[in-house]
Amino acid sequence: xxxxxxxxxxxxxxxxxxxxxxxGVATSITAFIGRAPRGPAxxxxxxxxxxxxxxxxxxxxxxxxxxxxxxxxxxxxxSQAIIVRVHNAATSATITLPAGSPGNLVLEAANPGSWGxxxxxxxxxxxxxxxxxxxxxxxxxxxxxxxxxxxxSEVFLNVSTSKTDPxxxxxxxxxxxxxxxxxxxxxxxxxxxxxxxxxxxxxxxxPTSPPSxxxxxxxxxxxxxxxxxxxxxxxxxxxxxxSAKKGLFSLELADLFNLLCxxxxxxxxxxxxxxxxxxxSYCETRRAMLLVDPPSAWTTKTIAVNxxxxxxTDFIGTRSKNAALFFPRVREANPLHDNQIESFAPCGxxxxxxxxxDAQRGVWKAPAGQDASLAGVAELSVSLTDxxxxxxxxxxxxxxxxxxxIGRVVWGARxxxxxxxxxxxxxxxxxxxxxxxxxxSLYRGTQxxxxxxxxxxxxxxxxxxxxxxxxSLFRQGAFQGKTPRDAYLVKCDSETTTQxxxxxxxxxxxxxxxxxxxxxxxxxxxxxxxxxxxx
Numbered sequence: 001x002x003x004x005x006x007x008x009x010x011x012x013x014x015x016x017x018x019x020x021x022x023x024g025v026a027t028s029i030t031a032f033i034g035r036a037p038r039g040p041a042x043x044x045x046x047x048x049x050x051x052x053x054x055x056x057x058x059x060x061x062x063x064x065x066x067x068x069x070x071x072x073x074x075x076x077x078x079s080q081a082i083i084v085r086v087h088n089a090a091t092s093a094t095i096t097l098p099a100g101s102p103g104n105l106v107l108e109a110a111n112p113g114s115w116g117x118x119x120x121x122x123x124x125x126x127x128x129x130x131x132x133x134x135x136x137x138x139x140x141x142x143x144x145x146x147x148x149x150x151x152x153s154e155v156f157l158n159v160s161t162s163k164t165d166p167x168x169x170x171x172x173x174x175x176x177x178x179x180x181x182x183x184x185x186x187x188x189x190x191x192x193x194x195x196x197x198x199x200x201x202x203x204x205x206x207p208t209s210p211p212s213x214x215x216x217x218x219x220x221x222x223x224x225x226x227x228x229x230x231x232x233x234x235x236x237x238x239x240x241x242x243s244a245k246k247g248l249f250s251l252e253l254a255d256l257f258n259l260l261c262x263x264x265x266x267x268x269x270x271x272x273x274x275x276x277x278x279x280x281s282y283c284e285t286r287r288a289m290l291l292v293d294p295p296s297a298w299t300t301k302t303i304a305v306n307x308x309x310x311x312x313t314d315f316i317g318t319r320s321k322n323a324a325l326f327f328p329r330v331r332e333a334n335p336l337h338d339n340q341i342e343s344f345a346p347c348g349x350x351x352x353x354x355x356x357x358d359a360q361r362g363v364w365k366a367p368a369g370q371d372a373s374l375a376g377v378a379e380l381s382v383s384l385t386d387x388x389x390x391x392x393x394x395x396x397x398x399x400x401x402x403x404x405x406i407g408r409v410v411w412g413a414r415x416x417x418x419x420x421x422x423x424x425x426x427x428x429x430x431x432x433x434x435x436x437x438x439x440x441s442l443y444r445g446t447q448x449x450x451x452x453x454x455x456x457x458x459x460x461x462x463x464x465x466x467x468x469x470x471x472s473l474f475r476q477g478a479f480q481g482k483t484p485r486d487a488y489l490v491k492c493d494s495e496t497t498t499q500x501x502x503x504x505x506x507x508x509x510x511x512x513x514x515x516x517x518x519x520x521x522x523x524x525x526x527x528x529x530x531x532x533x534x535x
Contacts, residue, residue, distance in 0.1 A: 020448050023441070028080075029081070029256055031261070033247075033248060033250075035064045035066060035266075045082065047082075050070060065267060068345075073261075075352060076348075076350075076352025077352045078355040088229045090227050093115075096218070109220070110179055112228070122139040135165075135196060139153070140180055141217065142179060159172050200216050261347040261351055263348070276318050276323075289433060294346075308397055319417060323415065326347070326350050326398045327399060327400065328346075328399075330344055330345075330349055330379075349377060350400075357372060367413060368412055373406070384399055389411065395419050415428065446465075455502075459494075463490050466490045466511060479516065496509065
């Protein structure tokens with residue numbers, strides 16, 4: 001509150017404008033959950049390129065269908081992904097450093113996987129105080145098993161085994177190393193001896209005068225790091241994972257994601273219908289879309305139609321309005337098999353097309369059509385004709401097609417509630433994604449309203465801010481209608497918020513919009529004229 005005037009003169013007071021700008025959220029952040037050869041497990045990690053993914057999760061791997069999906073995502077226009085690595089009984093490699101009579105210092109690879117078997121460690125005493133029996137220098141090296149060259153190296157100087165030292169080894173490695181950690185006991189306490197480990201040097205051979213030493217790195221115990229078995233439902237939605245925020249629920253630690261891809265468990269095992277169902281339900285709570293891959297058994301159009309429309313067995317797992325299915329699988333070159341053409345799940349490539357379309361046209365544009373080309377796709381596992389496409393499309397199955405000159409494209413934009421018989425208002429992917437975009441943007445952009453005085457002044461500010469946001473989208477072509485009145489409405493007044501609502505601390509905001517729906521069928525009428533006859 002401004003101070004009372006005390007002297008003759010001019011007083012300046014700044015008056016709040018009441019403007020709280022609402023910013024549209026991102027629309028194509030894609031979450032991938034699956035197996036990877038390395039990287040943090042059960043943690044939502046953001047990557048901004050495939051090179052970033054390679055550094056943290058090991059790049060392409062025959063153990064990981066997710067690695068190929070992430071590659072396709074960035075190849076087709078994706079810009080940001082969230083990676084959740086899950087594994088089934090993978091183990092961390094160990095390195096044992098002798099430390100004399102108090103015991104040994106055991107280091108573990110920072111995360112599970114056979115990659116840790118390529119680690120080695122050097123210890124020397126060239127510290128700031130060589131006489132201090134707790135201080136030492138630690139050099140960690142990861143060797144490329146193919147070339148024998150150093151792939152990664154980390155050096156930590158003046159680390160200590162003393163808990164009172166600022167350079168206490170477990171703390172330094174936890175915060176600064178991507179390669180190793182100090183082994184912990186069952187209570188999570190680091191197992192570390194009170195003195196430093198022995199120096200890793202050996203006398204030179206042949207002996208020199210004066211005697212000298214050479215580095216003798218300590219390698220990881222052979223075979224101590226393992227990749228485990230193929231993942232299954234238990235690693236995604238098993239008991240206790242929701243409360244522990246692991247598996248699928250690791251995404252609780254991610255602020256926002258818009259698309260979810262769960263590639264097949266392995267190159268021979270599909271994602272189960274139960275997991276697809278759980279993932280679709282989770283996407284509905286997080287205002288995201290699930291991109292569903294077709295079962296590997298769908299090798300023909302007939303099998304796809306029969307299984308998808310089978311009333312006795314649910315081969316997919318969901319008919320959610322927040323999910324979309326794309327058929328068939330894509331065939332691409334596999335660099336790990338001498339670039340032979342093999343089949344892969346399409347979810348990563350389709351997610352990349354979604355991201356590219358959002359950046360170029362907006363989330364209200366259907367991510368399909370001639371511009372929705374699939375980069376890196378040599379062919380499709382099933383070649384569909386127009387008539388076959390016409391059998392699948394009315395069921396809500398989005399087809400991937402191959403056309404002369406144009407190439408491979410996404411040729412469908414329906415949700416799994418897009419079957420003609422369902423007559424759902426969420427029939428089309430762009431309509432559903434536009435609604436999710438508006439919901440998330442308005443949810444975040446109206447947080448300032450909480451605890452404000454609930455009266456006409458507040459309602460007017462809400463109408464101003466939400467209306468400005470909707471108007472900006474209207475000018476970008478996000479809605480139907482020639483005028484704002486035809487395109488959207490924002491209502492917040494005594495009609496939406498009654499006195500009883502005010503007494504209960506509730507303010508109701510009504511926002512409506514006229515969605516743009518894709519021109520799925522283009523009908524051209526041609527008539528032959530008899531000639532220009534003058535009557």
